[in-house]
Amino acid sequence: MKEILKSVARSFYLTIRFLPRPLREPVSLAYLLARATDTLADTATIPAATRLTTLQAFARVIAGELEFDAVAEALRNFAAQQSDPPERTLIENLDGCIAWLARMEPADRADIRAVLQTIVQGQELDVRRFGDPAGLTPLRTAAELDEYTYLVAGCVGEFWTKLGFRHFPAFAKRPADQMTKLGIDYGEGLQLINVLRDRGADAAAGRGYLPAEELATDAEGKVFARWLGKAEEKISAGLDYCSSLTNWRIRFATVLPALIGARTIALLRAAGPAAEKIKVPRKEVRRILLAALAASISPSALRALFQRLLARL
Structure with missing residues (x-):
């Protein structure tokens, strides 16, 4: 395996x-x-x-x-x-x-x-929802997108947190209920990045995750920017989650998606809604991994690395 x-x-x-x-x-x-x-x-x-x-x-x-x-x-x-x-x-x-x-x-x-x-x-x-690839079928509301991101990813933050506190009573500096909320936000933020990054491929497969109600009243770029901002907020909650972990090995293993997510957000913001699929190159992922390994000893160093990746063009 x-x-x-x-x-x-x-x-x-x-x-x-x-x-x-x-x-x-x-x-x-x-x-x-x-x-x-x-x-x-x-x-x-x-x-x-x-x-x-x-x-x-x-x-x-x-x-x-x-x-x-x-x-x-x-x-x-x-x-x-x-x-x-x-x-x-x-x-x-x-x-x-x-x-x-x-x-x-x-x-x-x-x-x-x-x-x-x-x-x-x-x-x-x-x-x-999307079983028939012949036509694009978008989600209707923001509530449907929120539900989707929780079901496929936010729940993983709950799972990770429950495992952590059971196996390591001093898992985090924050109490379990706060860590659970941050973990849910973290997972949802990662899935929102996937939604925004994969919009072209999803449309070709007959899928649309940005809410149709919002697209009917606002320009696509505005809707895209709004959800990208929500993704950044939730990924920042993920950074808070990781910074609260007491074991540096667990912190390192948990933070890499947030760091890659921060870099992806920067690329998405620069490219805009019309861009083809955005992906952080594998070589850059490895550089981020090495930087994260060094920074995981210190939560403040992790925060500084996160902000650099979020701002880099």
């Missing part, structure tokens, strides 16, 4: 290795399962109805309500449709992920099941 995680997680894998083992194991497995369910939801060569029923069935397998054999044939069909070798390998090895889940400590297993249940709710909504 380590090699599969390395091949599909990329930047995330660079830092997850630094997590203490009590966090590294459940976080790694939750990532693989969420990546797999995302693949099931997004395999456009398979009809939406089949994607939905397979996603729901596999969610029941994760929840312990259904045996893996009940979905094995369907998963083989999905694996055959994957053009990306790491994604195909992941789907082909989901029986190993379920076996790994069974070996987890009961509390960790329960947390993984809970967060995957929430994530799959968001993925199911995506399939129902």
